[in-house]
Amino acid sequence: MGKKGKGKIKKRLKYFSNTRVYEYQDQAFKYFGLCCTLIGVVVLMLLLGDVLYRGLSRLDWDFIMGLPSRRAAKAGIYTAWVGTLWIMVLTAVIAFPIGISAGLYLEEYNKKSRLSNIIEINIANLAGVPSIIYGLLGLELFARALKLGESVLTGALTLSLLILPIIIVSTREALKAVPYSIREGSYALGASKWQTIWYQVLPAAVSGIFTGVILSLSRAIGETAPLIVIGALTFVPFVPESVMDSFTVLPIQIFNWVSRPQKEFSENAAAAIIILLSITFIMNGIAVYIRHKWQKKVKW
Amino acid sequence: MKIEAKNVHVYYGSDHVLKGVTLSIKKNTVTALIGPSGCGKSTFLRCFNRMNDLIENARVEGEIMIEGVDIYHPKINVNELRKTVGMVFQKPNPFPKSIFENVAYGLRVNGVKDQALIDEKVESSLRGAALWDEVKDKLKKSALALSGGQQQRLCIARALAVEPSVLLMDEPASALDPISSIKIEELIYSLKANYTILIVTHNMQQASRTSDKTAFFYMGDLVEYDDTRTLFTNPKKERTQNYITGRFG
Numbered sequence: 001m002g003k004k005g006k007g008k009i010k011k012r013l014k015y016f017s018n019t020r021v022y023e024y025q026d027q028a029f030k031y032f033g034l035c036c037t038l039i040g041v042v043v044l045m046l047l048l049g050d051v052l053y054r055g056l057s058r059l060d061w062d063f064i065m066g067l068p069s070r071r072a073a074k075a076g077i078y079t080a081w082v083g084t085l086w087i088m089v090l091t092a093v094i095a096f097p098i099g100i101s102a103g104l105y106l107e108e109y110n111k112k113s114r115l116s117n118i119i120e121i122n123i124a125n126l127a128g129v130p131s132i133i134y135g136l137l138g139l140e141l142f143a144r145a146l147k148l149g150e151s152v153l154t155g156a157l158t159l160s161l162l163i164l165p166i167i168i169v170s171t172r173e174a175l176k177a178v179p180y181s182i183r184e185g186s187y188a189l190g191a192s193k194w195q196t197i198w199y200q201v202l203p204a205a206v207s208g209i210f211t212g213v214i215l216s217l218s219r220a221i222g223e224t225a226p227l228i229v230i231g232a233l234t235f236v237p238f239v240p241e242s243v244m245d246s247f248t249v250l251p252i253q254i255f256n257w258v259s260r261p262q263k264e265f266s267e268n269a270a271a272a273i274i275i276l277l278s279i280t281f282i283m284n285g286i287a288v289y290i291r292h293k294w295q296k297k298v299k300w
Numbered sequence: 301m302k303i304e305a306k307n308v309h310v311y312y313g314s315d316h317v318l319k320g321v322t323l324s325i326k327k328n329t330v331t332a333l334i335g336p337s338g339c340g341k342s343t344f345l346r347c348f349n350r351m352n353d354l355i356e357n358a359r360v361e362g363e364i365m366i367e368g369v370d371i372y373h374p375k376i377n378v379n380e381l382r383k384t385v386g387m388v389f390q391k392p393n394p395f396p397k398s399i400f401e402n403v404a405y406g407l408r409v410n411g412v413k414d415q416a417l418i419d420e421k422v423e424s425s426l427r428g429a430a431l432w433d434e435v436k437d438k439l440k441k442s443a444l445a446l447s448g449g450q451q452q453r454l455c456i457a458r459a460l461a462v463e464p465s466v467l468l469m470d471e472p473a474s475a476l477d478p479i480s481s482i483k484i485e486e487l488i489y490s491l492k493a494n495y496t497i498l499i500v501t502h503n504m505q506q507a508s509r510t511s512d513k514t515a516f517f518y519m520g521d522l523v524e525y526d527d528t529r530t531l532f533t534n535p536k537k538e539r540t541q542n543y544i545t546g547r548f549g
Contacts, residue, residue, distance in 0.1 A: 112356065181393035185455070187354060189406035189462055190383035199409065204396055 051277070055270025063271055068235055068253075072264030077272050080253035082239040083152070083232075084279070087249055088221050090156035091163070095220075096213055099164045103171025103209075108197055127165035134162045135229030143230050150231035153243040158226050163216040170212020174205040207294030211287045218283040222276070224251035250276045302327035302496050303348070303466065308362035310343050310352060317343050319520040320362070325513070330488060330497045332507035332528065335517035336543065341500050344517065345468050348498065349385040350378050366466065383410065386459035390471040392451035394443035394458075399435050402443045402454055406462040421461050429457035430487050449480025456487065467491065469499040473506065485510050504544055508532050516540045 066076015106123075110116045138158030148154045178201050186196040202209075227249060234256040236248045250272055257269035303325040310318035318340040325331050333341040343352065350371065352358045364371050371381055383406075395402050403422045412418055422439070426432040431453040435446070443454055452472060459467060469488070473481040488497060488510050501507050507514055508528055515525040516539075524531060524540045535541045 179393070181389060181391060182395060184351070184354070184389060185393040185395065185458075186405070186409075188349060188351065188382055188387040188389075189409065189458065190379045190381075191405075191409040192379055195409045199405070200395055 058271040083247040095160035099167025107175040132225040135226030166216040174208025214287040306363040313357040329512040332511035339517040386464035400439040425457040425461040
């Protein structure tokens with residue numbers, strides 16, 4: 001190797017020594033990312049700790065089974081969680097079939113066209129509309145125009161509208177995850193489109209769909225704003241017995257108690273938050289469990 | 301003549317991928333379709349069970365007759381056609397169900413309810429695909445637990461269960477190891493007695509070992525179609541000669 005060649009190598013080494021900088025960048029981002037993650041986790045932990053600290057002593061059977069009262073020590077959340085249960089079941093009954101069918105149609109039947117593009121963009125946009133807007137829609141359409149009043153049905157219909165876009169999108173994602181080769185295999189045996197969807201595609205996508213709809217439902221039961229707008233009451237001394245009865249739900253009860261100046265009421269609120277969070281965590285847990293089980297069973 | 305293709309053109313949107321292919325295939329023979337990637341051989345194969353119908357913007361022109369029936373006639377029931385013309389795909393695609401249900405599926409979607417008949421058909425199909433001895437004790441197990449070669453033979457069994465008379469195979473052994481590949485070849489040879497088989501392959505040895513006739517495709521044209529022995533030992537076209545000797549493609 002001549003003198004000239006050596007010079008070249010030196011130059012190259014010098015040139016490449018810059019890569020040290022990239023290593024530092026890599027390390028720096030790693031720690032930055034860790035901090036960002038911790039912020040979320042720590043804040044959640046603080047929140048949980050605070051709520052448990054304040055509310056746990058108030059939580060007992062009488063509180064869960066107690067009717068609302070103007071005196072904080074006597075007040076319970078019976079009507080609130082029963083209302084939440086009503087809303088949850090009714091919303092699921094209304095929103096799941098419609099949302100899953102719409103997702104199925106858009107993914108499996110709809111042909112690519114300008115109209116379908118517009119529909120798709122709109123559904124994605126609807127998922128981002130603030131929930132209070134849905135409340136106003138529910139008030140005008142269900143409570144007033146259809147004369148359903150401040151009923152459980154109005155609440156469930158409104159929340160159904162709210163979570164439909166989420167259900168549609170997650171249904172489509174679950175269907176997309178089913179490989180095309182499965183459909184081809186079914187068609188090649190002479191199965192019709194409906195048979196292919198019903199016997200092959202849906203069973204393969206069902207866990208993904210369930211994960212999505214359960215998460216959407218846990219979002220629905222945490223919603224407060226739209227239900228306040230449609231006129232769900234904060235003081236309901238009875239549990240709803242039909243879909244036309246008026247109702248309250250846990251988030252509204254919490255909102256109401258938090259806005260009172262007395263310290264006892266904020267204890268009540270903390271206790272009710274524990275119940276609400278428990279319901280949401282359990283539902284999310286079910287969703288995670290289903291997804292985990294599914295991933296283990298099916299490997300494409 | 302069992303199968304006859306006359307002047308078949310296929311378009312994907314504005315792409316003209318198959319440019320007027322005419323050939324006829326005798327009953328109970330194996331025909332190999334060879335050619336470089338993108339030459340239109342798989343597209344041609346998919347014309348016979350109208351799988352191209354599933355692709356948006358795909359258009360098929362020309363005439364394909366199977367046993368004298370024009371399969372592109374508007375009155376043809378495509379689902380019925382696909383029972384007569386079975387297909388095995390490049391990558392094994394068993395359904396995420398049990399081995400038994402994979403084979404029974406074709407019967408169930410055709411309205412067969414008699415469990416005894418289904419049991420019998422599942423066994424005979426698995427035997428036909430030379431898989432019975434390996435799976436007879438674990439029919440209830442997931443098909444996804446089988447090896448790649450077993451999965452592919454399961455897919456063949458699945459196709460046999462609906463009693464087709466024609467079998468289309470799109471590179472059935474290309475995703476398999478050499479031993480599984482040989483098993484599939486032996487299977488093809490034994491199936492010839494009862495089925496008319498069309499096989500797409502990239503493997504020249506496989507084509508020469510398994511097939512009676514070979515069709516060489518290039519850029520959407522059928523360049524040469526002849527007895528396999530003649531085509532491989534004494535091709536008439538220079539392009540065929542270059543391809544089979546490995547000079548291009």
